[in-house]
Amino acid sequence: MSSDDLDTVTTLQDPVRRAVYDYVAAQGREVGRNEAAEAVGVQRTLAAFHLDKLVEAGLLEANFRRLTEKTGPGSGRPAKVYRRAPGEWQVSVPARDYRTLALALAETVELIGGDERAEEAARRAGGRLASKGEDLGEVLRRRGYEPYEEGSRVRLRNCPFHVLAEEHPLLVCSMNLEFCRGLLEGIGEDAEGARLDARPGECCVSFSKINDN
Amino acid sequence: MHLAQLNVAHMRAPMDSPELADFMAALEPIYKVSDATPGFVWRLEEGDTPQDLIQHDYGDHLVINLSVWESRDALWDFVYRSAHLGVMQRRREWFLRMAEPYTVMWWIPEGSEPTTAEGMSRLELLKAEGPTPKAFTFKEFYDSNEAAWRPAAAEARK
Numbered sequence: 503m504s505s506d507d508l509d510t511v512t513t514l515q516d517p518v519r520r521a522v523y524d525y526v527a528a529q530g531r532e533v534g535r536n537e538a539a540e541a542v543g544v545q546r547t548l549a550a551f552h553l554d555k556l557v558e559a560g561l562l563e564a565n566f567r568r569l570t571e572k573t574g575p576g577s578g579r580p581a582k583v584y585r586r587a588p589g590e591w592q593v594s595v596p597a598r599d600y601r602t603l604a605l606a607l608a609e610t611v612e613l614i615g616g617d618e619r620a621e622e623a624a625r626r627a628g629g630r631l632a633s634k635g636e637d638l639g640e641v642l643r644r645r646g647y648e649p650y651e652e653g654s655r656v657r658l659r660n661c662p663f664h665v666l667a668e669e670h671p672l673l674v675c676s677m678n679l680e681f682c683r684g685l686l687e688g689i690g691e692d693a694e695g696a697r698l699d700a701r702p703g704e705c706c707v708s709f710s711k712i713n714d715n
Numbered sequence: 716m717h718l719a720q721l722n723v724a725h726m727r728a729p730m731d732s733p734e735l736a737d738f739m740a741a742l743e744p745i746y747k748v749s750d751a752t753p754g755f756v757w758r759l760e761e762g763d764t765p766q767d768l769i770q771h772d773y774g775d776h777l778v779i780n781l782s783v784w785e786s787r788d789a790l791w792d793f794v795y796r797s798a799h800l801g802v803m804q805r806r807r808e809w810f811l812r813m814a815e816p817y818t819v820m821w822w823i824p825e826g827s828e829p830t831t832a833e834g835m836s837r838l839e840l841l842k843a844e845g846p847t848p849k850a851f852t853f854k855e856f857y858d859s860n861e862a863a864w865r866p867a868a869a870e871a872r873k
Contacts, residue, residue, distance in 0.1 A: 671794075698800055700797060
């Protein structure tokens, strides 16, 4: 852990700021100041203050964009919009470095061709981390995924294993799929409800909707 | 500059065998995905159907793919962030496990078309020297600026 990471994370301590951050992150697209203010239920100026603090801390990225179709004179100046920044911050007290070890282990699994065993282990791990009857969305959020509905499927905005998946995509995405299938088994649903469904910038797995009531 | 990529895979059985049937059937949909991926530029085609694999003299069981992309991100999104990921996940069913590098990338001038022979020699270079600006991988990637200046810088250090 670097002290910079700690500073960044403590930026989220303020409850309003945290709500603003959570809202922007959950949209997965650029969000304007008015929209954020309305969603969180605060004044526009307060929302703008927190949004800019979050940009300063590196948690959000700002951009300028016209929010209307109008162009030319009279269309107004472009609005400031925000989206989640791509970086990630870890705080561990006392300092721990599981990521480096995980990367070394992943490399080892690939060298010895142990992917199938790794996938089995991931599935068992998933099964242990969910209990019968739990809500899938809750279970996923607890593990760092950000589920959202799209048509008949539940997709995942965030990959909790991002750094590993960048270095060892085939191994980690395959393990992630089995981990998600394990979670489904843990809550007592059909494991085949999870499948690989990769698209740019998101987690590689999606689920068929199971609690459609 | 554009990014060229060659990859090879060693089939477990002849291409017309039942073991390879799912792979052969996956070719057409996957080519559709690649050709529609933003940043896709070109791929080497042989014959009129997707099942016409690239002809070469490197062994009967070797499947070769050669394509050109605008950027690392474009190629990455196709390889790992599309339906192609699911096909790669099944590679063990169709292909032998490769202990040595089976994929290589290098930069080419825009508008030029790489050849299979060039790709195979880049792969040999990767095997012999490890990743360099002339032959590299996703994991040890060289951007096009580095590819241009690195050799000169290496000369200067001598």
